Amino acid sequence: MIPYGKQNITDKDIATVVDVLKSDFITQGPRVQQFEQAIADYCQAQHVVAANSATSALHIACQALNLQQGDWLWTSPISFVASANCGRYCGAQVDFVDIDATTVNICPQKLANKLDIAEREGKLPKVLVVVHMAGLSCDMQAISKLAKRYKFAIIEDASHAIGGQYQGKPVGNCQYSDISIFSFHPVKIITTAEGGVAVTNNTELARKMRLYASHGVTRDQENFQNGIYEPWYYEQQYLGQNYRMTELQGALGISQLDRIDDIIEQRNLLATRYQKALSGLPLCWQQPQSDSLSAYHLFIIRLDDNAKLNRSELFHALRAQNIGVNVHYIPIHTQPDYQRLGFKPGDFPAAEYYYQGALSLPLYPELTNEAFEHIVTTLRALLCDSTSE
Ligand SMILES: Cc1ncc(COP(=O)(O)O)c(C=O)c1O
Missing domain, CATH: 3.90.1150.10 (Aspartate Aminotransferase, domain 1)
Structure with missing residues (x-):
């Protein structure tokens, strides 16, 4: 059977992963940081937080945006379920904005109409997850104008879209959004087996996402709240998860991103x-x-x-x-x-x-x-x- 999608793994990819297996760190080492920096450079964005899937990255993005019970998250009905489920993980309610038939992306006019009604009903969304379906960017400029007017945050679910461009710039540069997400599942453009990242230009959102991806625990003394500064000391500041990417995945990601x-x-x-x-x-x-x-x-x-x-x-x-x-x-x-x-x-x-x-x-x-x-x-x-x- 000819598959609909397939990973592309070279000898260099394999050698890179083998090198990691022989090294001191197979998780929480330098490779993941290098991969994050490589994605940031590629997308012309400031911060990248790696996670063990795009699903996890969507979750920490919603957490960092403080999405919670009583809030609404809107997204496209034509996406993988993860684009919507991330809102429910945070206890928020989910609603959808219908697509434009030609782009298969959220229709900006339908979004404007729905926002107008939601404003009158006092049910405006806190977060909109736009999905760049099949790799084609949504009309981000039009959508970000609406975000400013109705004061909601935008997450770009760019799981399909790394390497794509909008207005001549890389998708994921967050010019028109708060956070962008990529997936590195094997059928996607590049792969880390499982894996994803959250990209942002907002330092505080990046800091929070990093914490939420690793138990909500920090070792950064500058941000300690209990006033204890011992070498062994760490603080749990939020209820986070273990969504960390391994070094094997980070190394594979760097090698894949090269091409x-x-x-x-x-x-x-x-x-x-x-x-x-x-x-x-x-x-x-x-x-x-x-x-x-x-x-x-x-x-x-x-x-x-x-x-x-x-x-x-x-x-x-x-x-x-x-x-x-x-x-x-x-x-x-x-x-x-x-x-x-x-x-x-x-x-x-x-x-x-x-x-x-x-x-x-x-x-x-x-x-x-x-x-x-x-x-x-x-x-x-x-x-x-x-x-x-
Ligand atoms: C649009 C979209 N969002 C999110 C995801 C979840 O990605 P992952 O498998 O990396 O969790 C997928 C996966 O297919 C997807 O297509």
Whole structure:
């Protein structure tokens, strides 16, 4: 089966990890700090806090923003559940903003309308998690204008988007947000097996996130509250977790980040090849805004309503040909755990409409020409002349 995503591991990556295994520190050593600095440099941002997943990074981001019971977190219904669950870990209530059909990202106009109503009802969000779906940045300038007017914080869930650009600058530079999150799960752009980071230009948010990722414990005497200054002394200042990244992961991350520009170039080339090879079929795909470069974590096609095959039929037909297509994502509000909170199908029509036709095609730098040709030939055979009269 051709997978929809696959990690890219070189001999150098392996050697780097082996070096760490032979060294004094396999956790809490220098590599993670070096990886944090490398990400900060790459994204042109000031602070980076590593974590053992993007899910953990989203959680510490919400904690640092002091999200708590009685607060609201809003996000996109078209994302992995982690983008919403982070609010619930903090006891906050979660709501969604429907997507724009062309970008598959949160629609700024729908956000503005929803904020207007929420203001009148006294239910404005404290935190908005925007999701750069498949690697394509949201319209951050428009969204940050709304954040200033309605006074909410922005977390960019850029799990898909490291290496992407918005207005000619790296996604994750936090120009229009408080915190950005990246994921390094193996299907993502670069990997640390499991892993994630939170990026910010705010020193205090960085300090808090670092504490929350490590039990809420500090050894920094300058910030001690109990007035005890002994060499063994540490203080727990918040109720945190152990979300630390290991040195093995840090070293792998540094090695992977070294070739990210090549990876992004290859992903963009493949996306362009798909667009050319599939033109004329009853399909559409995400339309990048002119001022952005997608990292192309995913290449998602959406079947037109007039295609003879529906998404389920196409999914099964492609899988039968060993093409490991996937679906990103089932609208979060339709999950049983969210329906129990009162959400129901029909609440976010654009997201649900998108989901009915969405299919992610295999996309990763090592996708061979042979595999690519097999995918597009099979799609053409299944969909050509399959438009109903
Ligand atoms: C948009 C988004 N946010 C968050 C996550 C969670 O990432 P992780 O697996 O690193 O916890 C994912 C993972 O698929 C994701 O796609």
